[in-house]
Amino acid sequence: MAEAFDLEGFVGADVMALVALLEDQSLSGAVLSTLERCARETDYDSLSGVPQGRDVPVRSLEAHMFEVATVALRLADVAIHTWDVEIDTDSLLASALLHDVDKMLILDGPIGCHPPRFRKGYGPADHGPVGADVCRQSNVPYHICEIVRHHSPFVGGLPDSLEAALMLQADLTADYVAALSVGLEPFYRRVKTVPASGGGEQT
Ligand SMILES: [Fe+2]
Ligand SMILES: [Fe+2]
Numbered sequence: 001m002a003e004a005f006d007l008e009g010f011v012g013a014d015v016m017a018l019v020a021l022l023e024d025q026s027l028s029g030a031v032l033s034t035l036e037r038c039a040r041e042t043d044y045d046s047l048s049g050v051p052q053g054r055d056v057p058v059r060s061l062e063a064h065m066f067e068v069a070t071v072a073l074r075l076a077d078v079a080i081h082t083w084d085v086e087i088d089t090d091s092l093l094a095s096a097l098l099h100d101v102d103k104m105l106i107l108d109g110p111i112g113c114h115p116p117r118f119r120k121g122y123g124p125a126d127h128g129p130v131g132a133d134v135c136r137q138s139n140v141p142y143h144i145c146e147i148v149r150h151h152s153p154f155v156g157g158l159p160d161s162l163e164a165a166l167m168l169q170a171d172l173t174a175d176y177v178a179a180l181s182v183g184l185e186p187f188y189r190r191v192k193t194v195p196a197s198g199g200g201e202q203t
Contacts, residue, residue, distance in 0.1 A: 007032065010039040014066045017099060022071075024090050026139075031094050033138040034101060042104040043119070049111065050104055053127075055186070056178045064174060069096040071175045072170035085162060092163040092186045095147040096170055098140065102131030128152025131187050 008016045015035075020027040044050045048059035073096075076087045106126045109117030122130070132149035136142070143159065150158045151168055158164045179186040 006037055007036050011035055012062050017076055018069045022090050022093060027090055027094055030138050030140045031097055034098055034135050037134055037138055038101050038104040042127055051111045054116055055175050058112050058182055059178050063171055064187050065097055067174040068170045072096040072166055075166045076168055087162050091144055092166055095144045095167045098135055099148050099151050102127060106130055126153045128155040
């Protein structure tokens with residue numbers, strides 16, 4: 001039998017409170033199992049010690065997960081009331097909580113480490129596929145694993161669903177605002193403008 005593991009001690013009460021909002025108990029079990037699988041395998045002592053990543057290395061993955069999931073739920077509320085669309089909030093919340101889960105496994109450096117340091121055998125292109133694989137091993141439904149895999153800019157091709165679109169917007173919003181809040185350059189500044197003539201090649 002596997003040794004007992006203090007998952008709340010590792011991921012923090014805020015993340016656990018968001019997992020508790022999932023209505024589908026089998027999905028909630030799969031999310032907890034994914035988090036525990038990563039927490040057992042990582043070299044980090046807690047989620048609060050894992051860097052968010054390339055754009056805002058001074059923030060923790062714990063804060064980022066909480067922020068993305070919170071923004072995603074608010075966006076869902078706005079979308080439902082503005083466009084009268086149906087959104088599977090369980091799938092949205094689960095994908096927001098899990099989208100960067102693989103950073104526990106592929107990153108190596110401390111918070112503030114820039115550029116990010118990768119664990120031996122891993123590189124930037126593993127972000128997305130590694131997360132999707134670990135979610136799948138923990139019985140997370142396939143459509144959520146695909147959001148996790150394809151939200152990564154190294155993979156692209158995000159699934160054509162409202163849940164995927166809202167998750168990505170929540171991720172971008174959390175990244176932009178967190179970057180500006182600590183005086184870092186948000187990554188949209190590094191995106192080149194499309195030429196006004198329309199004749200140039202988009203870069
Ligand atoms: Fe990501
Ligand atoms: Fe993210």
